[in-house]
Amino acid sequence: MPVGGAQTSAAETPAVADAGIGINLRPWSAFAYHDFTMLWLGGVTMMVAMQMRLFTSAQWIFEETGSEVQLGLLGAVQFLQMPVVIYGGALADVVDRKKLMAMTQVVSFLSLLALSVAAFSDTLAVWHIFVVQGVTGMVNMLGNSARPAMISRVVPRSHLTHAVTTNTATFQVAGIAAPIAFGVVFTVWGVGAAFAVSTVIAAISVLTPFLIRVSGEPEGGSRKVSIQSLKEGFTFVRRHKVLPGLYLLDIGVTVVSFYRFLFPIFAASLYGMGAVGVGFLAAANSVGGIVGSTLVLYTAGMARKGVLVLAATAIYAVLLIAFGSVHIFAIGLVIVAGLGATDAVGMVMRQTVVQLTTPDRLLGRASSAHSFAAMGANNAGQVEVAFMSGAVGAGPTMVLGGLVSIVVVVLIWRLVPGVRNYRYDPDAEREAAEHPES
DSSP states (O other), rough: OSSSSSSSGGGGGGGHHHOOOOOOOTGGGHHHHHHHHHHHHHHHHHEEEEEHHHHHHHHHHHHHHHHHHHHHHHHHHHGGGGHHHHHHHTTTTTTHHHHHHHHHHHHHHHHHHHHHHHHTTTTHHHHHHHHHHHOOOOOHHHHHHHHHHHHHHSSSSGGGGHHHHHHHHHHHHHHHHHHHHHHHHHHHHHHHHHHHHHHHHHHHHHHHHGGGGBOSTTTTTTTOOOHHHHHHHHHHHHHHHHHHHHHHHHHHHTTTTTTTGGGEEEHHHHOOHHHHHHHHHHHHHHHHHHHHHHHHHTTTOSOHHHHHHHHHHHHHHHHHHHHHHHOOOOOHHHHHHHHHHHHHHHHHEEEHHHHSSGGGGHHHHHHHHHHHHHHHHHHHHHHHHHHHHHHHHHHHHHHHHHHHHHHHHHHHHHHHHHHHHOOOOHHHHHHHHOOTTT
């Protein structure tokens, strides 16, 4: 890794230069690389700012309107970002990825600043939040694929699994800090202060891409986003032996169970609590995410990774049923932590498979496919769960979601054998990366 100020070219990245070198890895090994640390810091601050904005927006809207439908519509607004996801992935393969990350975070920073001013001046309206949600969602999607596409440049290939897992686990730490900070700041100082804190944190995510030394330029020089380049990325993902099945599993389950940014509904309906309850539920979910991410590290010797994902998803489905059935807050925290843990296993495996089996020139587009599947499922799930909660209640909605999720797991097991048969074979993964169309 370079220690001076000069940038490293794409061809000289650690992932290429150090590939195959045997290293005794520890969970924190990726932080030995300055560029990974900067990439990670930018991602963590972006995540904290985004989550604080989402929780603050959802809680304020729910308190102002008392409507589950309004929260569902907040998720529907995010559908505007879906076409941008695919374009953002292609863009990350043709422009400087560091500049792309910084420019998109500038929009988030300015949007949060505008919400803070509106809140402090008592002019904040529901439509302001809907507009910011739509605009920042679309712009962030342009840069979201650039961040994972940089991972293979900032660490050696031997560190990729650890880097992805470390990212996921520490982002979950951010997921603990953000809701707790939201709960305290929102309850004590109000909506304006919550947005202001988010704005300050967002400023850090604007600066960190410029502190990464390795080049962000695409391999082979700058090109243009074209229909052909989009088609190439789609074809790669479609022909992949594992990713389509993993994406279908995630979509089928998430659409009927998304709860993360609907905690205001569950805190009020299941436990009779407000912002503080929302904060603790979200933090417990992130604690579980850390446990699940760490579990992946310690299952390195388990070859049948696909079976691991299916088993984790089946447990997730059972926990959904328990979440909707038990109205004791302390037990609810444990259940939500379990949901976070099992969800993290699948998320880490999807990201790792993308990193290990995709050549650099396609990483932006492959990452965007992952984002498209995940964000589409989250958005549809937020609408479905919010509307169902308003119609039949929050508890029955989760129970029904758990039952449907069990059916989805069984269908993927039987109908998409690529998932249950997936084994981690380093030699096979290397060959797949070198011959993606084979």
